[in-house]
Amino acid sequence: MKTIRVHAFGGPEAMCLEENADPTPQAGQVVVKVHAAGVNPVDTYIRSGLYASLPPLPYTPGLDAAGVVVAVGEGVRSVSVGDRVYVGGSLSGTYAEKTVCSEPQVHPLPAPVSFAQGAGVNVPYGAAYHALFHRAHTVPGETVLVHGASGGVGIAAVQWARNAGMRVIGTGGTEEGRQLVLAQGAHFVLDHHAPDHMERVLALTDGKGADVILEMLANINLGQDLGALAENGRVVVVGSRGPVSIDPRDIMRRNASVTGMLLLTASPRELLSIHAAIAAGLENNTLRPFVGREVPLSEAARAHREIMESSALGKIVLIP
Numbered sequence: 602m603k604t605i606r607v608h609a610f611g612g613p614e615a616m617c618l619e620e621n622a623d624p625t626p627q628a629g630q631v632v633v634k635v636h637a638a639g640v641n642p643v644d645t646y647i648r649s650g651l652y653a654s655l656p657p658l659p660y661t662p663g664l665d666a667a668g669v670v671v672a673v674g675e676g677v678r679s680v681s682v683g684d685r686v687y688v689g690g691s692l693s694g695t696y697a698e699k700t701v702c703s704e705p706q707v708h709p710l711p712a713p714v715s716f717a718q719g720a721g722v723n724v725p726y727g728a729a730y731h732a733l734f735h736r737a738h739t740v741p742g743e744t745v746l747v748h749g750a751s752g753g754v755g756i757a758a759v760q761w762a763r764n765a766g767m768r769v770i771g772t773g774g775t776e777e778g779r780q781l782v783l784a785q786g787a788h789f790v791l792d793h794h795a796p797d798h799m800e801r802v803l804a805l806t807d808g809k810g811a812d813v814i815l816e817m818l819a820n821i822n823l824g825q826d827l828g829a830l831a832e833n834g835r836v837v838v839v840g841s842r843g844p845v846s847i848d849p850r851d852i853m854r855r856n857a858s859v860t861g862m863l864l865l866t867a868s869p870r871e872l873l874s875i876h877a878a879i880a881a882g883l884e885n886n887t888l889r890p891f892v893g894r895e896v897p898l899s900e901a902a903r904a905h906r907e908i909m910e911s912s913a914l915g916k917i918v919l920i921p
């Protein structure tokens with residue numbers, strides 16, 4: 602089978618397309634034929650060797666995929682050969698024609714959801730749910746600012762929040778991205794490159810501020826976020842690519858809090874509730890992953906450049 606391998610951490614060109622033997626499942630494992638693999642920013646951090654926890658070399662990148670079960674190991678009960686599934690993490694990496702998962706990493710993919718959409722489920726919807734509900738404890742009626750709403754996590758957050766009865770303000774860096782955010786359910790959309798956009802957040806909330814801010818780029822925005830938070834407001838740092846300067850009095854005077862979150866360290870109990878909520882949303886069509894770009898597996902390096910360098914428009918997925 603064709604698989605992407607990384608033999609030394611480095612730039613996008615560190616990923617090579619190789620021919621490897623087909624995997625066979627051990628007890629408790631599932632082999633999935635990958636129809637689409639999701640590309641996430643964390644894949645690029647790991648590939649570059651700069652992430653806190655790194656796999657032993659060589660390795661195959663990728664946490665997300667969707668496809669069909671082609672083999673199951675002894676003792677596997679929850680899925681059978683032929684089932685359509687999305688995967689949430691993988692033992693062997695998902696940038697390949699086949700991937701080996703432990704049984705709990707494999708989840709049913711309802712028929713109306715395409716494989717490309719299924720590849721955009723796990724990290725984006727998991728991170729957005731974890732941030733909104735497990736970390737910020739957002740409740741219906743609150744105003745949520747999704748600061749960076751045009752990408753994978755942002756669109757998922759807009760859908761979760763809108764479905765749950767929150768007032769949603771999303772931001773995008775391009776007109777196309779902003780239109781997409783509105784189409785995905787945001788009540789209002791702002792341009793995060795406009796210098797006055799946080800003043801607009803205050804204007805949209807009658808000067809009260811947002812109850813919850815999901816922040817995709819804290820190193821740019823955290824200082825300003827704190828000035829646009831409501832009393833008892835919460836900022837969840839979902840993404841950050843460097844240090845930032847803040848005025849702690851902005852937190853103090855609002856009885857506010859700033860919290861971080863890392864999906865990779867969600868507890869088994871939290872993961873259970875994340876995937877149960879995803880199952881319900883995919884079944885009743887209230888969660889609709891948006892795929893902006895499909896890229897051949899052989900061009901994984903291009904996908905890594907694009908996710909870091911170009912404007913977001915939903916998910917980028919690889920097609921083996």
Ligand code: NAP
Binds near residue numbers: 642750774817839912
């Ligand atoms: P993505 O698809 O590449 O989207 C990136 C988003 O950031 C886009 O909406 C982009 O908007 C926006 N952005 C760019 N400049 C911005 C600015 N100045 N202010 C606000 N937003 C800005 O990435 P993703 O998968 O959604 O992930 C988003 C971030 O969350 C990444 O940093 C990722 O590493 C992190 N993340 C963390 C976890 C976790 O467990 N903590 C899990 C998943 C992702 P435009 O392109 O329209 O400008």
